[in-house]
């Protein structure tokens with residue numbers, strides 16, 4: 257039993273050291289654009305002074321809404337970054353399209369075992385919304401939602417090798433609706449498999465190894 261504990265401590269120490277050594281390599285410059293408005297993290301337009309958390313509320317091109325972005329300083333880890341865009345809008349009198357984007361740059365290394373990024377989308381709309389997510393300009397996920405509740409999960413395989421950019425796009429279309437029609441949604445881009453799952457898998461494999469060593473004795 258003592259031997260097992262000793263080995264577990266060594267495995268955990270290795271996991272911790274591996275995690276810490278990867279923290280330094282990151283560059284973040286997250287920006288949300290809402291129509292022609294640009295909101296950079298902790299610029300005057302950002303209502304949330306916390307790093308990695310962007311918030312804009314107000315009127316933009318015929319829409320009134322709240323736009324929130326979370327990125328790696330707030331969610332995820334430097335070696336397994338996540339991005340989350342949350343939008344709630346009402347259309348006003350002009351009822352045109354509204355393009356909302358959220359972009360951030362990161363740098364490798366990624367945690368070992370990550371094979372790509374998953375896009376999770378959920379929400380409800382009175383009109384139509386087209387979603388796209390990109391890794392270095394290459395489409396990872398595309399989804400169209402119209403008139404009602406929606407949700408989807410789309411996984412894409414592909415791991416970057418250097419500094420890389422993740423980008424979320426949502427094109428909101430209320431062109432044929434009355435002036436108080438709502439749309440709200442959440443778009444979450446996260447690495448697959450999730451780091452939590454990786455750690456569990458790692459400890460599970462370590463446990464299996466210990467079991468086999470013990471049986472041989």
Ligand SMILES: [Ca+2]
Nearest residue numbers: 298304306309
């Ligand atoms: Ca901020």
